[in-house]
Amino acid sequence: xxxxxxxxxxxxxxxxxxxxxxxxxxxxxxxxxxxxxxxxxxxxxxxxxxxxxxxxxxxxxxxxxxxxxxxxxxxxxxxxxxxxxxxxxxxxxxxxxxxxxxxxxxxxxxxxxxxxxxxxxxxxxxxxxxxxxxxxxxxxxxxxxxxxxxxxxxxxxxxxxxxxxxxxxxxxxxxxxxxxxxxxxxxxxxxxxxxxxxxxxxxxxxxxxxxxxxxxxxxxxxxxxxxxxxxxxxxxxxxxxxxxxxxxxxxxxxxxxxxxxxxxxxxxx
Amino acid sequence: xxxxxxxxxxxxxxxxxxxxxxxxxxxxxxxxxxxxxxxxxxxxxxxxxxxxxxxxxxxxxxxxxxxxxxxxxxxxxxxxxxxxxxxxxxxxxxxxxxxxxxxxxxxxxxxxxxxxxxxxxxxxxxxxxxxxxxxxxxxxxxxxxxxxxxxxxxxxxxxxxxxxxxxxxxxxxxxxxxxxxxxxxxxxxxxxxxxxxxxxxxxxxxxxxxxxxxxxxxxxxxxxxxxxxxxxxxxxxxxxxxxxxxxxxxxxxxxxxxxxxxxxxxxxxxxxxxxxxxxxxxxxxxxxxxxxxxxxxxxxxxxxxxxx
Numbered sequence: 001x002x003x004x005x006x007x008x009x010x011x012x013x014x015x016x017x018x019x020x021x022x023x024x025x026x027x028x029x030x031x032x033x034x035x036x037x038x039x040x041x042x043x044x045x046x047x048x049x050x051x052x053x054x055x056x057x058x059x060x061x062x063x064x065x066x067x068x069x070x071x072x073x074x075x076x077x078x079x080x081x082x083x084x085x086x087x088x089x090x091x092x093x094x095x096x097x098x099x100x101x102x103x104x105x106x107x108x109x110x111x112x113x114x115x116x117x118x119x120x121x122x123x124x125x126x127x128x129x130x131x132x133x134x135x136x137x138x139x140x141x142x143x144x145x146x147x148x149x150x151x152x153x154x155x156x157x158x159x160x161x162x163x164x165x166x167x168x169x170x171x172x173x174x175x176x177x178x179x180x181x182x183x184x185x186x187x188x189x190x191x192x193x194x195x196x197x198x199x200x201x202x203x204x205x206x207x208x209x210x211x212x213x214x215x216x217x218x219x220x221x222x223x224x225x226x227x228x229x230x231x232x233x234x235x236x237x238x239x240x241x242x243x244x245x246x247x248x249x250x251x252x253x254x255x256x257x258x259x260x261x262x263x264x265x266x267x268x269x
Numbered sequence: 270x271x272x273x274x275x276x277x278x279x280x281x282x283x284x285x286x287x288x289x290x291x292x293x294x295x296x297x298x299x300x301x302x303x304x305x306x307x308x309x310x311x312x313x314x315x316x317x318x319x320x321x322x323x324x325x326x327x328x329x330x331x332x333x334x335x336x337x338x339x340x341x342x343x344x345x346x347x348x349x350x351x352x353x354x355x356x357x358x359x360x361x362x363x364x365x366x367x368x369x370x371x372x373x374x375x376x377x378x379x380x381x382x383x384x385x386x387x388x389x390x391x392x393x394x395x396x397x398x399x400x401x402x403x404x405x406x407x408x409x410x411x412x413x414x415x416x417x418x419x420x421x422x423x424x425x426x427x428x429x430x431x432x433x434x435x436x437x438x439x440x441x442x443x444x445x446x447x448x449x450x451x452x453x454x455x456x457x458x459x460x461x462x463x464x465x466x467x468x469x470x471x472x473x474x475x476x477x478x479x480x481x482x483x484x485x486x487x488x489x490x491x492x493x494x495x496x497x498x499x500x501x502x503x504x505x506x507x508x509x510x511x512x513x514x515x516x517x518x519x520x521x522x523x524x525x526x527x528x529x530x531x532x533x534x535x536x537x538x539x540x541x542x543x544x545x546x547x548x549x550x551x552x553x554x555x556x557x558x559x560x561x562x563x564x565x566x567x568x569x570x571x572x573x574x575x576x577x
Contacts, residue, residue, distance in 0.1 A: 042272050042513070043272065044271075044273050044280070045271045045280055073575075075572055075575055078573050080571070081567055082568075082569075088560040088561055089564055090378065090381050091377040091378060091380075091381070091569070096573060098573070099575070161568070165570060198273065198280040199279050201572075232513075233513070236275045236276070237276070240276055240508050244505045245504070247510070248501035248504030249501060251328045251504065251510050251515060252497045252500050254512065254519075255328055255519060258336075258516070258519045258520075260336070263335070263337075263339045263523075267340075
C-alpha cells in the first residue's frame with residue numbers, strides 16, 4: 001500500500017509544518033473516497049462520489065466539525081468584463097487570474113463561519129473566497145499599463161474579478177459550498193455525498209478532509225481523485241490538440257463520406 | 270439522452286442536436302439554401318461556444334454540399350474551371366478569415382465578430398429577400414406577369430485584364446471578379462461558418478452573368494472545397510472543430526434536406542421566399558437584441574491552461 005504510506009507521510013509532513021497540532025492526533029481522522037477515478041465518456045452527465053471516514057474526538061468539550069474539500073487541477077483563467085460601447089455590449093476589460101482550481105467543492109457539518117474563524121479558513125484555503133491566486137499580466141490585451149496605474153486598483157479589480165469568477169463557476173456547478181453536506185453518524189463516522197457535474201476539467205483532483213475542534217484543525221488527511229476522459233472522446237480531444245491537421249482532414253473525410261452516402265442512398269430509394 | 274461534446278467541452282442532448290440538424294436541413298432543402306446561416310446562430314442560442322459553432326458548422330456544410338452537389342455533378346451542371354477559380358479565391362479568403370478569427374479570439378472579441386457579421390448579413394439579405402418576395406406576391410395577385418429585373422451593366426468589371434474562357438458558362442471574362450468574389454465568400458465562410466451560397470449565387474447570376482443552369486452546381490462545387498479548407502484551418506489554428514457535434518448535425522441535416530426538397534416543390538416560390546426572409550430577419554433581430562440589451566452576466570471566463 002505505497003499509496004497509503006505516501007498519504008501518511010504527507011499528513012505527517014503537513015502536521016509537522018503546522019506545528020501547533022500534536023502528533024498524537026495525527027490519526028484523529030481517517031477518510032477515503034468511494035472511487036478514486038472518474039471516467040468521462042460520451043454518456044457522462046455527472047457522477048456521485050461518497051467521501052467518508054471516521055473521527056476520534058478525545059476532548060469532550062466543544063463540538064467536532066468535519067470539512068471536506070475537493071479541488072480540481074489549477075489553471076489560469078482570463079476574465080473579461082463587458083461594457084457598453086456605441087450601444088452594444090462588448091468585452092472591454094480583461095484580467096488573468098491564477099492559478100485557481102477548475103473545480104472546487106467544500107462540504108461541512110455546519111456553515112463554515114461557525115466552524116472556524118476567517119484566518120483559519122484562509123490558511124487552509126477553505127471556501128472559494130479564501131482561494132489564493134495571482135493577478136497575471138494579460139499578454140494579449142494590455143500593451144499599455146496606463147489602464148491600471150497603481151497596485152491599489154489592481155487589488156480591487158482582483159477582488160471584483162475573483163468574485164465574478166466564483167459566481168460564474170458556481171452557476172456552472174463547478175464551484176459549490178454545501179454547509180450541511182457532511183453528516184456525522186454516532187459521533188464517530190462521517191459521510192458526505194458530492195455530485196460531480198458534467199463539464200468537469202480533467203486531471204488530478206485533490207481531496208482534503210479537516211477535523212475541526214474549537215475553530216482549530218486537529219485532524220487532516222489528503223487524497224487524490226483522477227478525472228479522465230476516455231474512449232472516442234479522449235481520442236478526439238487528444239487528436240484535436242496534438243494532431244490538428246490530421247484531425248481536420250478526418251472531419252472533412254467523414255463529412256465527404258456521409259454526404260456521398262446519404263445522396264446515393266436517397267437516389268436508390 | 271445526453272452526449273459529451275469533446276471540443277465544446279459540454280454535454281448536449283443528442284435528440285436536440287439531430288432535431289436541429291433535421292429542422293435546418295428540412296428548411297434548406299425546402300428553400301434551396303445551404304442552412305449554415307441558420308444553424309450557426311441556433312447552435313449559439315443553445316449555448317455552444319460561438320467559435321466552436323462556426324468551425325463545426327463549416328464541417329457539417331462539407332457533408333451537405335457533397336450530398337447536394339453530387340446530383341449537379343452527375344448532370345454535368347458544374348463549370349469546373351469557374352469553380353476552381355472561385356475556389357482559389359475562396360481558399361485564400363478562408364485563410365485570411367481564420368487568421369482574423371484567431372487574432373480576435375486572443376483579444377476576446379471573436380463572439381462579437383461572429384454576432385455582428387450575422388446581424389449585418391442576415392438583415393441585408395433578409396430585407397432584400399422580403400422586399401423582392403412581397404413585390405412578387407403583389408404582382409401575381411394583380412394578375413401581372415412578374416417582370417424579371419434586368420440588372421445594370423457591369424461589363425467593365427468583366428473586361429478587366431487576365432481574361433479567360435469559361436466554356437461551360439459560355440463566357441470570356443477576367444478572372445479578377447470571380448477571384449475577389451471567391452475571396453469574400455471564403456472570409457465569410459471562415460468567420461460565420463456558412464457556405465456562402467446566399468452571396469455566391471446572386472453574384473454569379475448578376476455580376477458574372479453565368480447561365481442559371483450551372484450556377485447552383487458550380488456554387489456547391491466550390492463550397493465543398495472552401496468549407497473543407499475552413500474546417501482544416503480552424504482545426505489547425507483554433508482547435509475549435511467538434512467532430513462529434515458536426516456528425517450529429519450531419520445526420521439530421523442530410524436527411525432533413527431530402528424531405529424538405531419534396532415539400533418545397535409543392536409550395537409557391539414567392540411565398541416560400543417571404544417565409545424564409547421572415548425567419549432570417551427573426552434570427553438577425555434576436556442576435557441584435559442580445560448585443561443591445563445588458564446581458565445578465567457581464568463577466569465571462571476563458572480557460573488559459575497552466576501556461577507557466
